[in-house]
Amino acid sequence: MSSYLDRLVEQAIAGVRERRSQPLPEVVEDVRPFAAQLLETRGSLVAEIKRASPSRGQINPGIDPAQLAQAYARGGAACISVLTERASFGGSLDDLRAARAAVDLPVLRKDFIVTMYQVYESRAHGADAILLIAGAGRPSLLEELRLLAGELGMSVLFEVHEESELETAALCKPDLLGINARNLNTLEVHPETFERLAPLARGIAPLVAESGVKTPDDARRYRALGAAALLVGEALSASPDPEGATRALVQA
Secondary structure, three states, X not given: OOXXXXXXXXXXXXXHHHHOOOOOOOOOOOOOOHHHHXXXXXXXXXXXXXXXXXXXXXXXXXXXXXXHHHHHHHHOOOEEEEEOOOOOOOOOHHHHHHHHHHOOOOEEEEOOOOOHHHHHHHHHOOOOEEEEEXXXXXXXXXXXXXXXXXXOOOEEEEEEOOHHHXXXXXXXXXXXXXXXXXXXXXXXXXXXXXXXXXXXXXXXXXXXXXXOOOOHHHHHHHHHOOOOEEEEOHHHHOOOOHHHHHHHHHHO
């Protein structure tokens, strides 16, 4: 049986096949320094624009990405993440472009990136950083994708969930190392994941805690465990007051 991650990667590849015939837009803006901005900003929060997810279903399908990005910026977010996967998350590259045009903050394209085309596509649509997932491809491919992203000036957030993936993370030498409490093979959240992996992951890259961050107490706990930054999606995208929810996490 294939895992959820296998299916998400397959969907991403199918989407690439559909888009390859469309010319990429010309890049007209310089890359914004995602990793540096995140690590140098008080609160070090990546606030995510997320319409839906396989685990929760609809989160906020009527999101206006520009307005939400502006609310995050007013709340003190250091950077913005935009989920662009369509089939399971309801996102798009149009969401990415709209969010980036609305704010001065660096923007991460969060998707299941497993082809060179997606890396070029990310920069063409304005991404300042991309997400690479350890379990989504073989180590040699992920290293090639990371190198290409660097050549294009983009930062790389490299995501792991298991100790066995740290060797691949070290090989890829990312700008940031995300430790995801959600197992993308099962979609289950294991809150102890960050605490378990953080001591083993130090030295690879500054650590970003992903998934399971909902409250200021969660933010403080991850900080105490060694997180240099947080990435928060559902709790902010679903909030009736995303600016206030962002500010609460930043101040925590």
